[in-house]
Amino acid sequence: MGSTAARPVRVKDVTIGDGRPVVIVPVLGATPAELRAQVVGLSGRRVDVVEWRVDHFAALTDIPAVLDAARALVRLLGPVPLLVTCRTRTEGGVADLDPQSYGELLSALASSGAADLLDVEHRRPGDVVAGIVTAARRHGVKVVASEHDFTTTPPAEEIVRRLREMQELGVDLAKIAVMPRSRADVLALLDATRQVSEEHPEVPVITMSMGPLGVVSRLAGHLFGSAATFASAGTASAPGQVDVEGVRTVLDVLDRAQGAGAAREPGPA
Numbered sequence: 001m002g003s004t005a006a007r008p009v010r011v012k013d014v015t016i017g018d019g020r021p022v023v024i025v026p027v028l029g030a031t032p033a034e035l036r037a038q039v040v041g042l043s044g045r046r047v048d049v050v051e052w053r054v055d056h057f058a059a060l061t062d063i064p065a066v067l068d069a070a071r072a073l074v075r076l077l078g079p080v081p082l083l084v085t086c087r088t089r090t091e092g093g094v095a096d097l098d099p100q101s102y103g104e105l106l107s108a109l110a111s112s113g114a115a116d117l118l119d120v121e122h123r124r125p126g127d128v129v130a131g132i133v134t135a136a137r138r139h140g141v142k143v144v145a146s147e148h149d150f151t152t153t154p155p156a157e158e159i160v161r162r163l164r165e166m167q168e169l170g171v172d173l174a175k176i177a178v179m180p181r182s183r184a185d186v187l188a189l190l191d192a193t194r195q196v197s198e199e200h201p202e203v204p205v206i207t208m209s210m211g212p213l214g215v216v217s218r219l220a221g222h223l224f225g226s227a228a229t230f231a232s233a234g235t236a237s238a239p240g241q242v243d244v245e246g247v248r249t250v251l252d253v254l255d256r257a258q259g260a261g262a263a264r265e266p267g268p269a
């Protein structure tokens, strides 16, 4: 274990990074009406955080329209925190923004109070990333640094290095999604997750191995140290996402099994 203490992130009534997996569900509407319908469709489902994938929004370059839509979502969600993510093309999303426009949009979102959490791609230019993080800090918005590799899985040491690089940006959470080509790749992702969450728990990590091979990381990643999992409700935002009910069922089973295991542990069999 590292010498520093875990620092779970508190957003509204949700705690991220205390060992219990947080379920995040993306919405991908192109218009405010589509987004509204998707969020209404989530009511009664066990969703901890909603992610707005703003890169799918038709008026992405119209900052006031984006802020209006974000505010409407926050009102509709009530106690459920909103994570706003603008996934660029290079990271597997649909936004085609130059670094300056990316920085302006995210800084505006950070300053507007229209997001509880903001995803920041740490591979954008350093000054752009720093500007967004500063704006978010000033306005009490939590930052999730992120990186995506839709073709490969780097070796575990490299995943560790990238997660550490993100943790050191002064953000609240560090996230990495990678694509496995083998079972060994899935293990590499899980092992890197274990290592960073044990040695550097001060910034919780969110990790996933994508596609069908990586599904186990979405269902049991918390047992290796991942603080959250992305689950779908309707349209998945990445390959391998399982529907929210399926994820909840598995998490409940694992939770019960762990409780039973803990109760048995002290005595001899």
Ligand SMILES: O=C1C[C@@](O)(C(=O)O)C[C@@H](O)[C@@H]1O
Binding pocket: 026, 051, 053, 085, 087, 119, 146, 148, 175, 177, 208, 210, 230, 237, 238, 239, 241
């Ligand atoms: O970063 C992530 C993780 C993700 O890519 C996944 O694999 O579940 C889904 C995205 O919507 C989100 O922004």
